[in-house]
Amino acid sequence: MTLRTRITLAMTSIVLLSLLVIGAVTIWFFSAQNEKYHEERLQRKERAIKTEMGYFSREVEIQGSADIVMKEFEEEVLRLATIHNLEINVFNNDGEMLVSARPDSIHSEYVLKKVPYSAYEELDHINRVVIPETEGTHNYLSDYTNLKNAKGERIGILNIPYSQDEERNEKDVQEFLSSIGIVYIFLFIGAMIITILLSNSITRNLAWLSQRIQNVDLNKKNESIEWRGDDELGSLVDAYNVMLQKLEESRALLAKTERESAWREMAKQVAHEIKNPLTPIKLSIQHLQATASFEDDAWREKFKKTMSMIIEQIESLNKIATEFSDFAKMPKANPELTNLSKAVESAYILFSEQGFSLEYNIEQENIECFIDSERFGRVLNNLIKNAKQAVQDSENAAVRIRLTTENQTAILTVSDNGKGVPEEIKPKIFQPNFTTKSSGTGLGLAISQQIIDQAGGSISFTSTPNVETTFRVELPIRTES
Numbered sequence: 001m002t003l004r005t006r007i008t009l010a011m012t013s014i015v016l017l018s019l020l021v022i023g024a025v026t027i028w029f030f031s032a033q034n035e036k037y038h039e040e041r042l043q044r045k046e047r048a049i050k051t052e053m054g055y056f057s058r059e060v061e062i063q064g065s066a067d068i069v070m071k072e073f074e075e076e077v078l079r080l081a082t083i084h085n086l087e088i089n090v091f092n093n094d095g096e097m098l099v100s101a102r103p104d105s106i107h108s109e110y111v112l113k114k115v116p117y118s119a120y121e122e123l124d125h126i127n128r129v130v131i132p133e134t135e136g137t138h139n140y141l142s143d144y145t146n147l148k149n150a151k152g153e154r155i156g157i158l159n160i161p162y163s164q165d166e167e168r169n170e171k172d173v174q175e176f177l178s179s180i181g182i183v184y185i186f187l188f189i190g191a192m193i194i195t196i197l198l199s200n201s202i203t204r205n206l207a208w209l210s211q212r213i214q215n216v217d218l219n220k221k222n223e224s225i226e227w228r229g230d231d232e233l234g235s236l237v238d239a240y241n242v243m244l245q246k247l248e249e250s251r252a253l254l255a256k257t258e259r260e261s262a263w264r265e266m267a268k269q270v271a272h273e274i275k276n277p278l279t280p281i282k283l284s285i286q287h288l289q290a291t292a293s294f295e296d297d298a299w300r301e302k303f304k305k306t307m308s309m310i311i312e313q314i315e316s317l318n319k320i321a322t323e324f325s326d327f328a329k330m331p332k333a334n335p336e337l338t339n340l341s342k343a344v345e346s347a348y349i350l351f352s353e354q355g356f357s358l359e360y361n362i363e364q365e366n367i368e369c370f371i372d373s374e375r376f377g378r379v380l381n382n383l384i385k386n387a388k389q390a391v392q393d394s395e396n397a398a399v400r401i402r403l404t405t406e407n408q409t410a411i412l413t414v415s416d417n418g419k420g421v422p423e424e425i426k427p428k429i430f431q432p433n434f435t436t437k438s439s440g441t442g443l444g445l446a447i448s449q450q451i452i453d454q455a456g457g458s459i460s461f462t463s464t465p466n467v468e469t470t471f472r473v474e475l476p477i478r479t480e481s
Helices: 003-056 067-084 117-122 166-214 232-290 297-328 340-351 373-390 423-428 444-454
Strands: 088-091 097-102 128-135 138-148 154-162 336-339 357-362 368-371 398-405 409-416 458-464 468-476
Touching (some): 003 067, 003 128, 003 138, 003 154, 003 166, 067 088, 117 128, 166 232, 336 373, 340 398, 368 373, 373 398, 373 409, 373 468, 444 458
Parallel strands (some): 357 398
Antiparallel strands (some): 088 097, 138 154, 336 368, 409 468, 458 468
């Protein structure tokens, strides 16, 4: 899952869990308040009934034999039961039923009922007891309280059974849940919207920063990021900017090191290549000085040969300097529509009389590519020269040149049956200054690769020791637009 999805799911889970917990606590609180309300209501009813009965019995002591008093008392109890819409039971001091009344009627079937023993004992010490009772399958609260006269003497026990309307309670809970449920639904929707917006805001900035990191280019200067917020993302941006600064420093140091290393290698190679011809020149001149005899014909002949050798070595030095200069800064190419077929044929004519077997095969005439013709000739000559040097010690030495086309691509191959290229030096074959010959700068193949790459082509080779080595040049066939 993406970070955005994880944030959304996490925050949604927290919001949903919070709403569930709040809902459960709310329902529990509502139920507790409902029970408390009924208990307080029962207490208020009991207090009101007890007060009214106190006025009636202020000067009367209830006795079972007092028929007139009992008749009036029953009527009073019935009146209170009707007014308060409650069942009212009155017991004597011994806990025996005296009067039992429900709204609009006197129920004599409760005459045998007595005060529960546990409540009766507690009423000796406290004034009011509320205990749960059961009648069949019906559970209710039963309130027992002492009735006293003006002297504070107990003259009876008042009992009020209080039954909560379960259906009414359930209806109240349902109505309450319906009301609060709508609020919770809107809260959940609002929380979801805020969660999605917040997760999008967080991940959008992270995605933007990720894109900036992906666009970091090691070969050029990268722009730092400006971030005004002092938050966690700001810390990431600061770290990114520090990284860019260190990267720029490292890039500059690496470029400097590479330049210095390249110049050191170049200077070493130039010094080595220049020393090679200078040493025989120096020795030859010293020998001439030691044996100087201007009148001696043999000395004069030797002088001519030495001067010729010096001129040849100077030409070699000039060639070395030219090759290094060309590699350091290749002349600007002048691409043109070049006939590769004619270029291969010209190279064959040039090298065919140089003492080795040279074959060529051109698939068709007028294979044309858009490349600098002079530079392509240089690549072709270099490959043929390398092949010639590779077979100079081989029996049945042969070099083959082949030009074909495939899928709008011109393919030039130069093959020889020389000793081949050892595995350990294959990775270095196109490196500047690398050569396996006793003379030369090792820049020929490096320059050839540079020429072919600039023309949009590629150069590669395969080699099997003592069997065959083939250099392959591929160039796109295209016309001048």
